[in-house]
Amino acid sequence: MKTCLVVDDSKVIRKVARHILETLDFTVSEACDGREALDACRAAAPDVVLLDWNMPVMSGMEFLRALRDSDVAGRPKVVFCTTENGMGHIRAAIEAGADEYVMKPFDRDTLQSKLRIVGVA
Template identity: 50%
Template sequence: MTKCLIVDDSATVRRIIRGMLEGFGFSCDEAADGQIALDYCRKGMPDFIMLDWNMPVMNGIEFLRHFNQEPKSKNPAVIFCTTESDSSFIQEALSEGASEYVMKPFDKEVIGLKLVQLGILDESAFEEAGA
């Protein structure tokens, strides 16, 4: 089963994203900040990461910079999910290695389409989930 790590300091946002992703058939784990996420990835790499920008302890960009320096058995896609809409934030995220970028608030269809574009979600599974 494809595994996702959801990284966001809001338990409510993590719960909403988890519901969307589990609806597509993914297994999900959660982290409340970048440091917890980094520790998680050192123990076992997820298939993809849904990453918030603004978090305490270690924000999303700091996580990505540290994550890129870690030895990895696989290179998971990283999707930034944030309220930061300035093009400089988007450019920074992509230049640091993010695979995609989605603006909050988003819905299941937006997430599903991004996952299809990245090859993480099969188009037939997307359609089956009714997004």
């Protein structure tokens, strides 16, 4: 079974994402900020990380850069999931190593299509 780490400071978003991902046969874990997510990836790297942009402690971009510079095995795919929709944000995320980008609010079909694009669904 594929694994996904949902990283968002919103408990509601984590709950919605978990529900969708579990219907897609993912085992889901959660983190409320980038620091917690980085620790989780070091402990057991997921197949994919669903990542918010704006979070306390460590932002999504800070997490992404730290993940790409780390020794985390297996290089998890990263899908940004955010309200930041400007081309500059999308370009910055892709240049920093994100594999895909999805806008909030999202639904099951949108998330599933993005996970297929990155090769984990």
